Amino acid sequence: MKLANLIGERFKETPSDCIIESHALMLRGGYMKYVANGIYSSLPPLRRITKKIEQIIREEMDALDGQEVQFPVVLPASLWQESGRYESVGSELLRLKDRNGSPLVLGMTHEEAAVQLVRDYGSTYSRYPFMIYQIQTKFRDEARPRAGLIRVREFTMKDAYSFHTSTEDLEAYYLRCHRAYERIFARAGIPEVLSVASDSGMMGGSLSHEFMLLTPAGEDSIVLCSSCGYRANMEAAECITQNCTDAVPExxxxxxxxxxxxxxxxxxxxxxxxxxxxxxxxxxxxxxxxYVVLFLRGDLDVNETKLTNHLGEEVHPALIREDSGLQAGFIGPCGLDGSFTVLFDRSLEGALNLACGANREGFHYTGLCMQRDCPDALYHDFAKAVEGGICPVCGKHTLTISRGIEVGNIFQLGSKYTRAMHMQYTDAEGVSHYPVMGCYGIGVGRLAASVCEARHDGSGPIWPVTIAPWQVHLCCMRSDNRKVRETADKLYDGLQKAGIEVLYDDRNVSAGIMFSDADLLGIPVRLIMSPRNLKENCVEMTLRRDKTDTGRYSMEEIIPRVEEKINELMAELQPES
Known part of the structure; x- marks a missing residue:
């Protein structure tokens, strides 16, 4: 590919609405173009990157005996009505009607479609276990799209669905998928991704993990223990507190x-x-x-995911009316009268001598002792974990809070969807059972942006060779010099014949422009042909990640040297078996 013919523009200025580096660099480098809020078109460099990510994913899914399928983007609402999610999922699910008035949805996830596809096939135990997967466009009507490809409305995702006849078989396969995900991220160039326990959310199920890339640009808060290695998303992290219980009650x-x-x-x-x-x-x-009134210790914040999981339904911050029976700013657990759902966080259990609202305008209580004054209180975990908090595993005050980008997730769904959609199989004795499911997702565009976020410098991305849009960037300095141009053309042809992916910049532009564009394209190996190098009968080779790693090689040996360097870079990204 010649850079002069590459569709897209590269520019120096950072767009004003970019809040993270990967978003800015991928716009500046001609990887994508804004279409609408949370919707982007992919230009050739990004499409080449995502195709390579997809291939890595396919190889790892196929190694798990996965079979690739493809579900529709537009689905009949009846499938989601079967599972119960048509009503339970909020406005993120885009609902529409066709010309005949039939209700439809744009798929934001495909559990229902997966069950519908194999419901008949999976009628007998002898066909289990099996896994199907797709790489497909999805649409989620995000309220606040942000950060380029990190949080969008339209996106490409790999989602896989496994079906099993026992929980034990699901658990064993879940571990295999967990290891496959670690391999995928290592091969894509970000082996530092961490697996953390997470909340299953609208997906349901008993166990789930998210794969997080720790970065200040991340949207999620990750709770980590520096002592024992405990890791959890803030939504799922347990909050443990200690109260002084030996004080004299006031x-x-x-x-x-x-x-x-x-x-x-x-x-x-x-x-x-x-x-x-x-x-x-x-x-x-x-x-x-x-109204739901939740009491907790004053130094803690509410974890709304824990709250909605406990209630089994969604909530929103209250608008306290004059006739509500609640005295805003003075609400307390003693003497609270009204038809409210009243909940207590376990940070209050055994607490002595607290100050609280007195349910009267202009008054508070001191000396609140929970066991004495609220003897019927039932305590649950509703609070967010805090920096320096107590680890729920080792019990030490060693919790830290970091930011992260979720690059993948896996869930043990159990029989939630098969039961709701009446998928059953018959065992060897002729008894009917509901199969249990796992599901496994990776956002392809988000993964590309996350790699860019983790692998860049002040000049542009530094793409790992496994997913780089091209392996080699050939720069012809002074293409107006006939001998330089002819030599560079010959090298370009030789690289292509050797099966090396090469982007050739033979434009008659300044060295500053040429190298700036090369930095923005982030291709791992750079070759420079110039009048000086031609005079010395050599080609200069340097690495995008370390421009001090340079060497000059003759025309006869440059292609073998390039092949050797590419193989070295590839080997660095091969995960351990």
Whole structure:
């Protein structure tokens, strides 16, 4: 491929709406073009990268005995109605109707389609286990698309679905998929990806893991233990607290607190810390707008995923009306009267001498003792883990919070979908059972952007050779010099005949422009043909990741040297068996 003919523009300026480096570099480098909010077109360099990622994924899925299929992008709503998700999933699911008024959805995930495809095939135990997968376009109507390809509305994803006759078989296959994912990310150039326990969310199921690339640009918060290696997404991380239980209980005493509405104001007024308070956070259920009042220690925040999982339904921050029976800014657990769902975080269990709202305008209590004053309280984990918190595995105060990008996920779904959609098989004794499922996803575009986020410098991406758009970038300096041009042309032909992917820049432009474009394209091996090199009968070879790693080789030996270097770079990315 000649750079002069490559569709796309490269430019120096960073677009103003780019909040992370990968987004800026992939726009500046001519990888993609904005179409609409959360929707991009892929230009040739990005398409070449994603095709290589897809091939890596295919090889690893095929090694797991996976069989590639393809589901429709547009699905009848009836499939989602069968599973119950047509009503339960929110506005992320794009619903529409065809010209006949039949309801349809744009697939954002394909569990229902997978079950429908193999429902008849999987009617007998002798056909299990099996796994099907696809690499397909999906649409999720994200409320806040951001960060380029990291969070979009239209995206390409590999999703796989395995079917088993026992939980034990599913668990064994789940581990095989876990190892395959580690291989995929290592081969794509980011072996540092971590597997963390996660919340199953709308997918359902008993166990799930996310594969996270730790980076400040990430959207997710990851809880890590530096002592024992515990790892979990913030949504799933357990929050463990300790309360002082040997203090002398104080009487519950009303205190006038004029114009004090927040925990910060209360702490300043009473000269106490937030850990010495009990705060109320109020939500309303989406279904009927009824109030949910959650009490927790004042130094903690609510983990809304834990809350919605406990309730079994979605909630939203409350709008507290005058007739609600709630005294905003003064809500407390003692004397709270009304038809509310009242919940207690376990950070309050056994707590003594806390300050809390008195359910009266302008008043708080001091001396709240949970066991004495709220003897019927039931405690659950509703809080977010905190930096320096207690690890739920080793019990040490060694938790840290990092940011990360989710590059893949795997779920043990169990029989949620097969049961809802009446998929059964008959065992050897003629007894009917519901098969159990696993599902396994990787966003292809997001993975490409994540590699760019992890592998770049101030000048552009540094693509790993396994997914780079081309393996070699040949720069012809002074293409107006006939001998230089002829020699570079000959090298270009020789590289192609050797089966090497090469991008050839034979434009008559300055060295600054040529090398700037080369940096933005991030191709791992760079060859430079110039009048000086021609005079010395050699070609200069350098690496994009380390421009000090250079060498000059004769025309006779340059192609073998390039092949050798590519093989070395490939070998670096081969994961251990």
């Amino acid at each position: 009487p519950l005493t009303p205190v006038e607190t004029p114009d004090i509405h927040t925990i910060e104001e209360l702490c300043s007024f009473l000269e106490i810390t937030a850990a010495g308070t009990c705060k109320a956070v109020v939500y309303q259920k989406n279904r009927d707008d009824s």
